[in-house]
Amino acid sequence: MELLAESLSILARWDVVLALLVGSVGGVLIGAIPGVGPAVAIAILLPATFSMDPIVGLTVLLGIYGSSMYGGAIPAILINTPGTAVNALTTYDGYPMTARGEPRRALSLAYSASFFGGVFSVICLILFAPVLARIAPLFGSREIFLAALLGIVLVVVAHRGQTLIAGALAGLGIFIQTIGLEPVKYSQRYTFEQPFLSGGIDLIVVVLGLFALSQAFILLTSVDETVRTTRLRGGLFQGLRELARHPRVAGVSASFGVVMGMIPGVGEFTAQFMSYTYAQRSSKRPEDFGHGSSEGLIAAETANNAVPAAAMVPLLALGIPGEALTAMMLSVFYVHNVVPGPGLFQNDMDFIVALYLALLILNVLVLAFLLIATRPLVQVVKIPNRFLGVCILTLSFVGVYSLRNSATDCLIAAGFGIFGYVLKRLSLPIVPIILGMVLGGIMEVKLRAGMARVREPFDFIDRPVAFILFCLILLVLGLHARRVWSEARDLKGAEEQLRHRPGRFGGLMARRMGALEKARLKTVRARHARRAK
């Protein structure tokens, strides 16, 4: 009770309340504009939050992270374009509902499901916090190294079909963080005798380049699309009642979101697809999925909104970010000398509970805002793409230049912007680079510290948590190897089948038969028309 009172006193400040409002409303707006997304917004705002109190800065960023998915559902449902990448699955059932004249129902369901997912995950984490406080001190240097290694392995294997290039890009991230003055022997690494490289390459410069500038380039080189929005009539409260009719789907999807959010590198996509698959398999009407199923919409929206709070667990408990957004938030902690990890749970539990409570309040604020402001909010999807690109390019300047007032930083960011643009054009992953940079830095320090007390290689995993993590790494690699092997076998089978398929002659015959059938139908229709006259 005392802890709760202390946490509430942290939140009961005007600047924190303002941060909650700005974060929640700003996040919804950013989510609702296709082409911006929370990563771009957080990257731009990151340097501005450095001058704020840690709880204020983190509340703004968490607000944007947590509420952008609410906003992202609006264009996904109304114009079949997800506002943020994680709303892609919402289009499956949300847009068909709009197409059959039920946009209000779809939006209301999406908001209710998102609210349930968000609140469920925060409550789980508040209840789980004391357990984390007990587990976190069991993590020493070796365990944190192995957890970071597990994070990198998970990030790489999570990119199905792109594992090799994801691994190579994670390697690039690890390499980039080593550039500059090495911390122990003070020798230069890959500076090519250039003074500007001695200080290393800043994570925020890379983040801004890869996320914000690349997105600006993508928008500036694209064409403007004509967007037609649907008029919304009536109230938006019916979703809460409909959600109550599907407690199993909502509960299981939120649980998937919480569990998947806690695992580094897995995140919203896996949680959503698992929940969606579960909802479809357990539904009485699986044929409705993809055609406007309320269960499908609930599964997708509940799962993705349960992730942000859960993603804070590895960050706060171990100092290990699970994905790009929490990696950016880590830099806010470092700037304020708040070191996430086991010590934070032991010494600053009130700060952690305050963060969780902020997330809880945020969900209430966002829902209230959306119920009032959805109709005017729909208009933001009409902002032209390329004008949005102009805005992002302008805002990126503040992000990069305000760090050190360095034009060189801006040049490096522009370089990474072009690299990110190429990666986005080729649909290659960007997140492994960021996590490689962050986790690579953690791994370097922790391995060095951990090895200092190790005489034989097996000493490294002689503690229970280290042994469990080591086994988990082996398990993930083993499962991935099995999947690769089965996919290779499947591919071989498919290619074999293709080789023995009827050749071009069969295809030509089929086309000719189709043409004859069409001609016959045309004649019959013409005959009927003549008779009708």
Add this chain to the structure above:
Amino acid sequence: MTTERERRFVGPRRGQLLFALGFLLISVILLAQIGEQTRWVNGTQLAAQPRFWPAVGLIMMVVMGGLHLWRLPWRRVSRDDRAETWRWAQALEFAGWFMAYVLLVPILGYLPMTLIFVPALAWRMGYRSRAILAISLAFAFAVVVLFKSVLSVRIPGGLVYDYLPGAVRSFFILNF
């Protein structure tokens, strides 16, 4: 005809081969530089060697980048690849706009330069209506006020502000 391997490839075909080749080439060049660009300290554990982590990153880049190239279903550079390279070059123009903005802000000042930059780029993108240009100006002004005046983000005053009279000069340096 599209093969099954090509069909199952995640992402578009265009540009993949050029990217994989370029990535591998740069990775190999960087790895070849490891002897000159990093140190090996005698009598120090492998994990504490300054060379260890750059080597880990670069070996991952070379090995996995190489395997990615080997596993690519395409072996020849096509017309689409060349068109894609041209598309990549188009982004350079906007990187140029960005760098021009960066270099001119310390001279002309954040507010005047932003008021020029946003409408000029909007004009370049083909927006000619008065409404959009007015929105551009309003956006530029709002950005400067929000970040420089409200959030006190560190952006130095422009050199031209030195020509302003005393109190106005301080006001401009502090807020715009």
